[in-house]
Amino acid sequence: MALGTGPSTWAHRHLLDVDALSRREIERVLDLALVMREARETRAHRRLLDLETVALAFYEPSTRTRVSFELAAKALGATVVDLAVERSSAGKGESLVDTLRTLRRVGATIVVLRHASSGAPYLAARETDLSIVNAGDGTHAHPTQALLDAVTLREALGPLEGRRIAIVGDVAHSRVARSNVHALTALGAHVRVGGPPAWVAGFDGIPGVEVATTLADALTDADAVMTLRVQTERAAVAGIGSLAAYVDAWRLDEDRMRLAAPDAPLLHPGPTNEGVELTADLANGPRSLIGRQVEHGVTVRMAVLALVAGVA
């Protein structure tokens, strides 16, 4: 794949959610992520984004997403600025749109946006002429997480067509789960979302998605299992009785993972609450792809930045 030569055939200036991408487009991101993995080692594309200024605008705390975007942009030669929200005018109450317009005026071309309000990246895309990459918005979407999960799953399982993937936890309030549902169903996988009823509400009737309200229903014969961070800091626990009840019924451990297909791998978007949604042994055991997910985070984001910049 010759990058940076000839016009790009990528049709999207923004990455707001995976649901805007076709199966072929998703596969193109995943393939490009593999190219980027090599390129990162050989520094092959270290000037690919030298005309771009990538601003990281994280209105919520983040380690792995922010750092991997920064490394991805730098690996491709972009200028990177980190809008440290708590130290910027945004921290003084400047509106999101005003802050982004300022970033544009000082030369930013791509903004990687993390925001607590669902839909904030759509507003940003409409009201500025920046290219917007959604790094997680409220309880809506986290497209690059879903793409790196897909790369990780494809590496472990091969093609995902017809594979059964279980997503367990507070699916209803999870942007990771929502984007994963889009990505995995687009790739032909069967997705089973599992959790207490209040945590899987709203997922009935989506093509390719099954809703399970017991752990056995969720895990049986699953080819891979993804569990989600329980947002103990959020009020979401309210709808399910108690955290203890969740841990009792849903915490994943090696025993419970035996319900799934033999050697089914385990994914988690991080950061984990060990002892809550999964045991430390499982997180650190042989099934765990958690470390692999983090590694793919950088290369998937390299691919996404190259595509929205129109150079891949």
Added chain:
Amino acid sequence: MSEVFGGVRDPVATFVIIGARVVDPAAGTDEVREMAVVDGRIAEVSAAPSDAERIDGHGLVVAPAFCDLHVHLREPGDAATETIASGARAAAKGGFSTVCAMPNTDPPLDDAERIERVLAAGADAACRVRVIGAATVGRGGERIGDLDAQAAAGAVAWSDDGASVATDELTEAALVAAGRLGRPLIEHAEDAGLAAGGVMRAGATAAALGLTGWDPRAEVAVVERDLAIAARTGARLHLTHLSTAASVEAVRRARGEGVQVTCDVTPHHLALAETWVAGDRAFAWDEPRTDALLAYDAACRVNPPLATREDALALLAAVDDGTIDAIATDHAPHPTPVKLVPFGEAAPGLIGLETALSVGLAAVAAGHLRLGSLLGALGPRPAGIIGETRSLAVGEPADLVCFDPEAHWRVERRTLVSRSANTPLIGLELTGVVRLTVADGRVTYRAE
């Protein structure tokens, strides 16, 4: 097109309209005929002086002017967003000759002096400006206001709009006090507890967008409560901006049992389904036409939130069969900064005075509403709720609108008369343009 605004204290008008389709819902007539206004009153054409202006009405519809039971004029307190004058001009351009201003201004309209001040400021506006007083002191939901003093100052109804009257006891007290004065209590039906946190109608769209759902039982619960209190007290209840089929059903049932209840619905709850939050820009009765880039447009954030398609169709049917008395816009201007924010952080409300007729005519064109039902719900029926009349009978004061039902126009920020432009209809082409509005015999709006 040039447009001219007048005021309700201008000299009375005299003119003849030739060739227009004259629809008078009160009389049940709908016919092409000549009609005249002489010295501000409906008259026989033969009574018009020979030099009276002759307006060519071919292709136009003449109907009683509209009466909006629910607008926010933002004065006092926020004249940058709307003024009594600018809101009245928007009303006149939309075909309205009366607007009823809600009391949730800053400070709220909860005493005689404040009400008098608004009425004085609106005395020569481009439509009659009426005031709905606050039912409780400061809209605080703790003590009932001095409704007698407010009535003496001119309040035509009472409401704690923006919220329901807080408790059963206060609602009963307000209903009884308003009933004693022969005027309705206008209730924004919403249980704060059930609604808590909801920013759009609960359901599949909210789930897909990751937005907190608003449970429609929040409305129905208060509708049921209020209907029970109205039944008990025999007082007049008016339920505003109903957004669910279940609420309408409750009203229908209560009315069958003799409860004195009227209700209204907004144009946006009739025509814009909740899918608009996801970027749909087709009317509720059409196949969705979604542009994902338009998703989360804060112009679609409104309270009660946009309804489901099924509710919208049920509401239309209820306007058509008369169960819903009135179409009221809940015209709620907001400045750009409070709307140019992520959806869930935006102030709720959208403007509607200049688009209400066109949205209604779209429903008529789609076969979901008869023209007579639409014009009745915009004009005579809401007028009757606040003690005004709308009739095109000879001898009556001229309160009429003349519009071109076929003319197209594009909703554009720069041509809106309102000081605010918070409507998701911006950029869309609508049908139906007002050419002439007459309020109390005065020409308040004319476009040529």
